Amino acid sequence: MSDTKISKRDRIAMRIARELPHGGLVNLGIGMPTLVANYLPKDSGILLHSENGYIGLGPDAPAGQEDWSIVNAGGKPMTIVPGASFFDSAMSFSIIRGGHLDATVLGALEVDEEGNLANYMIPGKMVPGMGGAMDLVVGARIVIVAMEHVSKDGKPKILRKCSLPLTARKEVDIIVTDMALIRVTHKGLELAEVAEGVTPEQVIAATEARLEVRADLKTF
Amino acid sequence: MKQIKTAQEAIAAIKDGDSIMAGGFMCCGQAYTLVDAILEKGLKNLTLITNDAGLPGKGAAKLIEQKRVGKLVASHIGLNPEAGKQMNSGEMKVELVPQGTLAERIRAAGAGLGGVLTPTGIGTAVEEGKQKVTVDGREFLLEKPLSAEYAFIKAHTVDKYGNAYIAKAEKNFNIVMALAARTVIVEAEHIVEPGQLDPDRVTLPGALVHVIVEAKK
Numbered sequence: 001m002s003d004t005k006i007s008k009r010d011r012i013a014m015r016i017a018r019e020l021p022h023g024g025l026v027n028l029g030i031g032m033p034t035l036v037a038n039y040l041p042k043d044s045g046i047l048l049h050s051e052n053g054y055i056g057l058g059p060d061a062p063a064g065q066e067d068w069s070i071v072n073a074g075g076k077p078m079t080i081v082p083g084a085s086f087f088d089s090a091m092s093f094s095i096i097r098g099g100h101l102d103a104t105v106l107g108a109l110e111v112d113e114e115g116n117l118a119n120y121m122i123p124g125k126m127v128p129g130m131g132g133a134m135d136l137v138v139g140a141r142i143v144i145v146a147m148e149h150v151s152k153d154g155k156p157k158i159l160r161k162c163s164l165p166l167t168a169r170k171e172v173d174i175i176v177t178d179m180a181l182i183r184v185t186h187k188g189l190e191l192a193e194v195a196e197g198v199t200p201e202q203v204i205a206a207t208e209a210r211l212e213v214r215a216d217l218k219t220f
Numbered sequence: 221m222k223q224i225k226t227a228q229e230a231i232a233a234i235k236d237g238d239s240i241m242a243g244g245f246m247c248c249g250q251a252y253t254l255v256d257a258i259l260e261k262g263l264k265n266l267t268l269i270t271n272d273a274g275l276p277g278k279g280a281a282k283l284i285e286q287k288r289v290g291k292l293v294a295s296h297i298g299l300n301p302e303a304g305k306q307m308n309s310g311e312m313k314v315e316l317v318p319q320g321t322l323a324e325r326i327r328a329a330g331a332g333l334g335g336v337l338t339p340t341g342i343g344t345a346v347e348e349g350k351q352k353v354t355v356d357g358r359e360f361l362l363e364k365p366l367s368a369e370y371a372f373i374k375a376h377t378v379d380k381y382g383n384a385y386i387a388k389a390e391k392n393f394n395i396v397m398a399l400a401a402r403t404v405i406v407e408a409e410h411i412v413e414p415g416q417l418d419p420d421r422v423t424l425p426g427a428l429v430h431v432i433v434e435a436k437k
Contacts, residue, residue, distance in 0.1 A: 050389070051319065052245040052246070052248070052389050052392050053245070053389045053391050053392050054388070054389050067388070068248060069248060069249070069376075069387045069388040069389055069390045070248075070388050070389050071245070071246060071248040071389060073245075073246070074246065074299070075245075075246025075247060075248065075275050075299065086388050086389060086391060087391065088323075088391040088392060088393070088394070088395040088396065088423075089245075089271070089319070089320075089322075089323040089391075089392045089393050089395075089396065090323045090324065090327050090395070090396050092320075092323075092392075093319060093320030093323050093324070096320060097320050097338065097339070097340060116343075126298075127297075127304060127307065127308075127316075128296060128297060128298025128299075128304070129272075129294060129295055129296040129297050129298060129316040130295060130296070130316065130318050130319075130346075131272070131295050131296035131298075131318075131319055132295065132318070132319040132320065133318075134318040134320075134321075134340045134341055134344065134346065135318050135319060135320035135321070135340045138339050138340045138342075139320075139339075139340075165344065165345050166343055166344045166345075167344065168342075168343065168344065169342060169343025169344070170343075
């Protein structure tokens with residue numbers, strides 16, 4: 001593995017930041033996907049969409065300067081950037097569902113060979129509700145999953161077939177983990193890049209789904 | 221001109237078992253004064269329609285914590301542990317609805333539509349028991365309208381005709397919900413005379429508002 005001090009989560013966020021379209025409108029999920037904002041190039045022209053009703057999401061509000069009428073989807077006070085606009089939930093989800101969002105980045109519990117995503121519940125254990133995730137995954141032009149390659153107990157999360165309830169069917173386009181960047185194609189999953197210090201064999205061993213290793217395999 | 225009432229007067233007609241829509245997203249843009257009046261009055265077994273179960277100790281989350289809700293219709297309950305507990309024990313029925321579908325079902329009820337066709341939820345547990353409709357080769361779910369007896373709307377400023385300015389990210393569900401309830405109560409930080417709110421700044425037309433309440437400072 002790499003000897004750099006960058007955390008796994010930051011490595012994933014850095015790679016996803018390079019995948020986002022210049023000047024695009026992007027929604028970042030709560031948690032690891034939020035880190036992507038730290039690595040957007042200054043001239044990216046990207047505006048972030050906050051599902052509760054604005055475009056132009058900025059960094060966290062500094063302590064003592066919170067405006068509680070501007071929070072993110074987790075209820076945390078945030079700031080806005082120049083170019084921002086506010087709107088209601090019907091508009092927010094029309095933007096999401098109507099194909100006006102260039103990309104969405106979300107975490108996952110499981111992803112499979114068909115691009116199915118499970119990220120909103122574990123029956124009997126964790127039933128928080130889907131929030132905006134189902135609409136985001138159906139509506140965004142590019143759906144990027146950001147997650148650790150295997151679960152905390154070392155089990156593969158990229159499977160032949162998801163076992164948990166689905167968030168959406170056949171909507172995932174790209175999976176970025178601490179080990180690899182995988183593209184979902186109509187033929188199955190393609191291993192397009194490996195993280196520095198990781199071999200394709202290690203990725204295959206940590207993945208239950210079948211992977212086609214690209215001839216032009218790259219490193220990130 | 222609309223009736224300006226105290227919170228207690230505004231909710232006087234609400235009974236146990238009634239349905240209430242409450243705007244707000246993680247408590248941002250929620251009518252706290254009206255929620256507190258419900259708690260004080262001791263109402264229970266309410267149907268609460270709101271985006272999320274909120275954050276512990278804040279706004280409509282208190283209705284759940286104090287066991288006043290018989291049925292919750294929401295998109296997310298994960299940040300209020302009490303909601304999950306009551307759902308698992310069966311004390312509170314919970315209907316989880318994708319957030320965009322929730323907004324459109326409410327809007328449909330208020331816009332006189334028979335429902336909406338959405339691709340959201342196809343191939344998931346959300347489609348169970350719902351009619352599927354194919355339009356130009358693409359499959360959609362028929363989601364039915366959702367209305368309520370009362371809507372609690374939070375505004376920054378309201379004039380005496382009920383025209384409201386809802387600030388920043390407080391708009392969320394506060395606009396569609398005002399379309400979909402029989403009685404719409406607006407709680408505002410500022411109540412102003414007609415003409416003092418620029419018509420161009422009105423985010424919610426007064427025609428949809430029945431009662432105005434001043435928010436507690």
